[in-house]
Amino acid sequence: MKKYNGYFYIVGVATVMLSLLTAVALFNKSVDPFGMYIKIDNGHFESISHPVYTRVRLFKAYEVERVKPQTIILGTSRSHIGYSCSHPGLAKLDGPCYNLAFDGATSREMYLYLRHAYAIKPIKHVLLGLELFHLNPGPSSTKPDFDPLVLRNPDGNLIPRWLSGDLRILTSLDTLEASQTAIKAKEWEEPLWFTPDGQRMGEVFFRQVDGRYKQLTPRGYFQMTDKEAVGYETGWQIEAKNKKPVLRAQTPLDPNETSFGYVKQIVKFCRAHQIDLRIVINPAHIHQLEISIAGSGWSSIEYKKRTLVELVDEANARFPNLPDTPIFDFNGYSEITEEPMPELGSDKEFKYYWDSSHFKKVVGNYVLDRVFGVSDPKHKTPADFGTLLKKESMDTYLADQLKRQKIYRQRSSEEVAQLHKLVHEALNGDTAIGLAESATNVSKDSL
Template identity: 30%
Template structure:
């Protein structure tokens, strides 16, 4: 080897340690940068997730509630389709009380008439459709194969073909025995979850334990109503009905109700169906939209599928005059626990002597026509004696129609 080649080889070999050391240093530098990057990205996400899980603004994770921190959850009610689905997974009730917000606010699962049907859960959902009713019953059966009793409150509104399901309804969370990963992400890692947690903490600082409406069994009675706002609530509720259901098309022949009956028979679940006892002004609102004949036809279709206890119409409970000290109703739609107890008494044959004779008539295909005729007669008597409430509904309808023109 020549002297030049030896010098070149020596110089080349001497540069290897320098390059190697530089390479290692750069790798450490990049690794440290990557760790900093990942921590800066994921640490806030993990922190947000832990925060939302601990606060648990929708009561999805069954996190302990601490007075003054997270005991009051104002965003919970509008997410009832979420937290009630997870409650069913956790509680696995053998009795479910189903229906709309009327059921949710009126039927107490701890009522003595249900003492032998525990655990019971109130699965009433805001503005539920007949389709959702069937899907949540399927969810209950999927999580409790020994489900023995389903009590379902029907509403005319559920069977309006023009009614759309609420955006909070999700097929993916039903008929599962675990909380869906999508729901975990939605609650734990979303901005909506953060805002709900923030609202929970703020509200918990100023709300007493006595003012928390939701109970662990899904029951949500209206607490401490403002008596001075009673008439306003009736006006608001009647106007809402016109907004949502002035246009009505009956989903004949009530396919979803037939599926519910078949589902209960297949799974040996005792089914009790009743028509909810809204206030007399609600029936006047139906009349004002020109759908009274449709309302009657709906009942005819129902009894073709199953016998039903009818608490609607103009009876001694539903005709309570609108005033500040009402005991039976909070608005035109929602009845109180007092009325809900009477409903349970009737349908479960418990202390029936306490139930007014005209409240809750079991109807079928044999007596439906005579029953409808009695309601028409009772309506005429009520309207003659309560012209001010008839006028109230008519005036609200006129204002609604005027706003459309």
């Protein structure tokens, strides 16, 4: 009798637990805090709950399944904000087009999201927006909200996606908490800054959502971003300098696991699957480049760009029957990137930038015009903005950049001196801690 009592007790507990999990799953699915089952009606979202904005990686993993794009944009928040699928150069390609970029995207994450999109439906075109930090030889990490279990694998998933993804997320306490947050947040609906094609609308996000942009002048917000960039540039160097040596043999780093290694894997994957890949080095404001130079040196910038060109040149040679993968460099000295700051105390916005990191859609259109050979007399792309990088012309191009650097530094000597001073103080003085902390406490709009 006791044996049967124990059996019924176990069955009873299991039934209660299963009922609770089912109730939690159904509740979470009805609220859908991360936008896993959201619908688009006539080009507009049915609804987006507040937690979607904090879990963009998860949202886009499911959104790309609904869209089933054949053209995708990969990159960080710069690509997320700056590039629109409605641009004529992208609109003429096989569709649908989807902006699969998100904040702080590492090369490893971009590679896995490329494979995810391809597993859903074979991709035909990729616009890859790179930053200089993607071309580093160090290991490529993933961000805390990255969840590989929700991504599909073109080689097949070991665990069914409905189990590793949907069921796991719907029954989690994290999702339950997000559902409660979403219900409370309906009392103050945040302005919609997502478009159905995945782009973040900068004019909505910066002017209506980011409180700091509203509190500071555009110039003040721009300079605040400069300081955050100094924190990024110096933080890793300070950490490396203060790190205690490890007294044991180190396992050699797999070249494929480096940040640059994953860029290489993206190029290899696209060439192997006959995907039209176009690479752009994104156009941050020249302040960002000057900060990188002050921290790591011009030679580091040169090395990264040369190495990328060599990588792509080798990949092109391995597939001679395919059109070459082009690389366009917009991250240099030009009329666009050297836009002067508004006068001190002015409320005037920049024409080309939201801050020193993120460019406006008008700049994104210039980039896409150059990459896809679009000519529009209404917004003619400046002649010095964007260069197609070729191995045989790299010496000439980099020498020209140094000449332009000299001219810019003479014209903006006070600005450049202040930027270099911030970097040197961060690396050598007490301001290092404060700047490093500011870099780790950046808003959801960080790179």
